[in-house]
Amino acid sequence: MAEKERRPFDTGLRGLAARYSRDFLAWLQGTQAVFEQNLDPVIIAQERRADFLVRFRNEQGQTRLLHAEFQRQVTEAGPPGERLPFRMAEYGLAVYRRYGQVPQQVLVLLQPAAAAERLPDTFEDGGIRARFRILRLWQLDPQPLLAASQVGLLPLVPLMGGTSVEELLSACVEAIDRRVESTQQRAELLSVALLLASIRADRAFLTAFMESRAMFDLLRDTPLGQQLLQESELRGELRGELRGEQRGEQRGEQRGRVEGLRQALVRQLTHRFGNLPDALLAALQGVTDPERLEQLLDAVIDASDIDAFCSRAQLP
Known part of the structure; x- marks a missing residue:
């Protein structure tokens, strides 16, 4: 087989x-x-x-x-x-x-x-x-790997026991930065560490983690780095649209804000997944809560296809 x-x-x-x-x-x-x-x-x-x-x-x-x-x-x-x-x-x-x-x-x-x-x-x-x-x-206790001389084992740390994935990933990154001088070698080790961390952490967390540590330049040429960078840029575009709609809300244009959010949502869904099913469009038309629409915009970023979006968003 x-x-x-x-x-x-x-x-x-x-x-x-x-x-x-x-x-x-x-x-x-x-x-x-x-x-x-x-x-x-x-x-x-x-x-x-x-x-x-x-x-x-x-x-x-x-x-x-x-x-x-x-x-x-x-x-x-x-x-x-x-x-x-x-x-x-x-x-x-x-x-x-x-x-x-x-x-x-x-x-x-x-x-x-x-x-x-x-x-x-x-x-x-x-x-x-x-x-x-x-x-x-x-x-397994991650401390022996963090203290050992074998740097090739450090990417395993985010999947080990004892603490949260954020603490484990932070300890892993700090150990790699401290013990590996070669930029290329650091990029290779960090890329695998982030890939393994994705088993326990979602994409939004990994993107925020990389942004907080200015890691995108180092990992720009790795497959995961490119994907997370695209998602980060998309998230920034969506946040820009949200800020524009929030200005409309401040002017008391609640209805215009909801419609703007809905249009942004349909635009991003169509851009990523192509033509949308009529049942989904009808369901989106019935969403009038701006907070719910913001949640759906976030769900677009994390979805791998239209079925994953509908499942995450609990839509038909």
Whole structure:
């Protein structure tokens, strides 16, 4: 079965782990492990790609393999062959077939959920048994990573436990700024940190965070930076329209303000998503509360498509 298209933070994590292989090895296996080389992660037979696969030497000088997977969502539905324990066992056998050694395996879970809490660390069926280690990031203390010398692990901090995502992201950014001199390296690490933070925080928060720390210039050339910059500019345009309508309200033109807000809302929806359904236009025509219209304008910015807007706004 071909591997499904992965979201940007999956690609970002793979790239981060590949570039900072020694840092991830030290985290997952201990500082006594000696890195030897990155291995080709493509599992041709399964048309899949392992997230992290390296060869290392342990304390006894023995050569071993380490395989890690990063997973955001955990599901207990579907056939057994699509569930994570089976997939980890499948990866292990594929690596054994290719490199002649069963790897030590770690599954790193990114997002808390009931299914993630219950996930077993073993696949067992009949005489087949494969065991792997599970790291649930939200259960881990971020302080060891913030204090360690492995800067490649810092982008994981926003998904760890103990405090709010804002405090974790702030601590992560401060550590990167303090310990990384290269502008390009800082941009790469911060980009992945913000991508991972987007699992826990919405776009409006990330945009405000970047604005408050003047990070747009540094991250302007990254995909997330470009997207958040566009949303920030759009938010500014909307706020400008709101200020104009507020001046009308001060002149006592409440009806004109409501109509102006409605027109701005329809204009932005059409600009982003094309022609609007008649049912939606009729529903918007019935909205006469200016505060409600302001909320709908904010919902336009965070929506990925017209269905997401309608769902968030509770409109037909």
